[in-house]
Amino acid sequence: MDPAATTIFVNLGPRSYDIAVGTKTNAGFEAFFRRSCPKSRRVGIICDANVERHAREFSHALNSFTPAIIVVPPGENSKSLKQAEGLYDALADMPADRQTAIIAVGGGVVGDLAGFVAATYNRGLQLFMVPTSLLAVVDSSVGGKVGINHAKGKNLIGAFHQPTGVWIDTTFLDTLPEREFRSGLAEVVKYGVILDADFFAWQEANADAILHREPTAIRHIIARSCRLKADIVEKDEREETGLRMVLNYGHTFAHAFETAAGYGNWLHGEAVAAGMVCASRLAEQEGMIPCEVTHRQVNLLKRFGLPIAPEAWPAEELLATMRRDKKATGGALRFVLPTRIGEVKVVTDVPEEKVRRAMF
Numbered sequence: 470m471d472p473a474a475t476t477i478f479v480n481l482g483p484r485s486y487d488i489a490v491g492t493k494t495n496a497g498f499e500a501f502f503r504r505s506c507p508k509s510r511r512v513g514i515i516c517d518a519n520v521e522r523h524a525r526e527f528s529h530a531l532n533s534f535t536p537a538i539i540v541v542p543p544g545e546n547s548k549s550l551k552q553a554e555g556l557y558d559a560l561a562d563m564p565a566d567r568q569t570a571i572i573a574v575g576g577g578v579v580g581d582l583a584g585f586v587a588a589t590y591n592r593g594l595q596l597f598m599v600p601t602s603l604l605a606v607v608d609s610s611v612g613g614k615v616g617i618n619h620a621k622g623k624n625l626i627g628a629f630h631q632p633t634g635v636w637i638d639t640t641f642l643d644t645l646p647e648r649e650f651r652s653g654l655a656e657v658v659k660y661g662v663i664l665d666a667d668f669f670a671w672q673e674a675n676a677d678a679i680l681h682r683e684p685t686a687i688r689h690i691i692a693r694s695c696r697l698k699a700d701i702v703e704k705d706e707r708e709e710t711g712l713r714m715v716l717n718y719g720h721t722f723a724h725a726f727e728t729a730a731g732y733g734n735w736l737h738g739e740a741v742a743a744g745m746v747c748a749s750r751l752a753e754q755e756g757m758i759p760c761e762v763t764h765r766q767v768n769l770l771k772r773f774g775l776p777i778a779p780e781a782w783p784a785e786e787l788l789a790t791m792r793r794d795k796k797a798t799g800g801a802l803r804f805v806l807p808t809r810i811g812e813v814k815v816v817t818d819v820p821e822e823k824v825r826r827a828m829f
Contacts, residue, residue, distance in 0.1 A: 475692050479611070479699045481631060481706055488611060488635040488695050490688065498530040498636060502572075505634025506595050509570035512536035513560060515583035516574040517543040520601050523641070524574040527599060536572070537563050541582065545733035548582050548617045550626070556586045570595040570633070576602035576649070577609040577737060581624070584615030588630030598632045601641040603653025604738050607660075607694035610635050612702045612716075618732055622793045623724040629707050637695075639687055647774075652738030654679065654773045655719075657690050659745060660697045662766060663718045666811030668693055673765070676772045715813050718805040719744030722779070722828070725790040729782040742775035751819065751827040752806035762807055784825050791824070 474491035489501055512534045516524035521540050528536045539559045541547045563569070571594050573583035580598055587596040600610035616627020642650065657679075661669025671689075672679065678686040698716065705712035722744030727735055749763040767777050779787070791802055802824065803817045 475688070477692065477695050477699055479631075480703050484613075484631045484706075486632055486634050488637065488699070490637045490639070490691055490695070492639045492684070492688075495526060495530045495638070498527060499532060501634060501636060502531065502570075502597060506570040506597055508568055509595055510568040511563065511565065512570050512572060513563060513565060514538045514572045514574055515541065515556065515579060515586070517541050517547065517576075517579050519543045520575050520579075523599075523601060527572065527574060541579070543578070545578055545618070545727075545737075548578050548624075548732075550617060552582060553586050553589075553617055556582070557590055560586070560590050565590065565594065567591055567594070570597055572597045572599060573610075574599040574601065575605070576600065577605045580605050580609050581615050581627075582617060584613075584630055584632075585617050585627060588615055588628040593630065596630060596632045598635040600635070600637060602645060603642055603650055604656055604736075605653075606637050606642070606691055607653060608656040608698065610637075611695055611698050613706065622790060623727050623732070625793070631706075637691060639684065639691065642682060642687060648736065650682070651774045652736040655738035655742040655745070655770070655775055657694050658766070658769055658773070659716075659718050659741065660694050662745065662807055662810060663715050663805070663813045664697045664701075664811060665693070666809070668697070669765075669769075669810050673769055676769065680773065711815060714803075714815055715805055718807070718813055719746075719748050721791055721794050721802065721804055722747045722787075724794060725787040726779050726782070728790045729787055730780070735776075739776050742770045742773075743777060743779050746770065746777045747779070747827045748804055748806055751804060751823060752808070754823045754826065755806065755816065755819070757806055757808050757814075757816075762810055765810060779828055781829075784829065787828065788821055788824065 477488040479486050514524050514536045541552050571587040573580045584596050587594045598610040600606045613629045613631035615630050616624040619625040719741045723740035726740040752758045805813050806816050807813050
């Protein structure tokens with residue numbers, strides 16, 4: 470790693486792992502991979518066509534392996550049973566065994582898809598994450614949630630499968646398309662709202678530096694976001710106590726928006742941004758917060774160029790999707806709602822009329 474590198478330890482007992490955050494870090498990649506996957510004898514690298522060049526660079530950095538590179542089409546539609554089946558075929562052709570490690574190089578779609586395949590092929594292969602988008606860096610690469618979409622809802626098919634290591638090179642973000650970069654900022658804002666008021670205020674004060682992708686600012690939002698998520702995952706790895714559910718702030722709305730728009734038409738972070746505003750407005754209706762809490766979120770999200778409301782999709786269609794959401798219980802809607810900046814709580818049995826009013 471470079472001298473300014475940061476390592477974040479995720480303490481999960483026998484499933485513990487390190488997140489390495491650095492810049493131009495390929496030189497130390499093989500040593501970190503070997504420490505993270507000491508039992509691996511064979512490597513499969515799964516990527517999409519947009520980052521195949523990066524995948525090959527990492528393949529060349531693994532001097533003592535000859536990885537198989539498996540490429541899937543870019544975009545949310547790849548999070549499907551069809552693509553998973555194609556990856557199973559490719560792994561069988563390698564052939565992959567229990568000493569095979571899967572390296573996922575790409576954004577959230579690749580990480581979720583490759584992670585789901587790693588969790589289910591041969592009853593579980595080692596998974597090593599190399600996230601290349603801001604959304605994947607600060608959210609989906611950490612915590613072990615993997616899955617694919619179904620026509621009835623986003624991420625309805627999935628598993629918990631922790632990575633053995635996460636390798637973050639901030640130079641990937643230098644060339645990330647503007648829309649994707651801004652989409653990732655929604656999850657960064659989320660961490661401030663749910664867990665860290667000072668971090669939210671820091672984003673408000675440093676929004677221009679973040680948008681200009683100044684290295685110091687980027688390193689800070691990555692390291693702080695990963696640490697905050699790791700703290701939650703360590704306490705509730707498999708969402709058994711309810712604590713980890715706070716990470717879903719805005720997501721009950723967001724998953725419905727993504728489904729209504731058609732997967733890929735709204736980026737995940739765009740949907741989360743609008744979902745957070747809807748959740749905050751719902752909290753206002755419930756008397757949990759003053760309007761200022763919503764206004765601060767709206768102002769920061771608008772500054773980051775993110776949507777703050779859904780499109781004019783049919784309300785009943787959105788509600789039907791929410792009832793199928795993993796967080797619903799017996800069809801009763803559950804939401805993560807703010808009580809102030811830096812703190813949220815889970816609320817159940819919210820009247821659907823209030824949910825409608827929060828959206829439109």
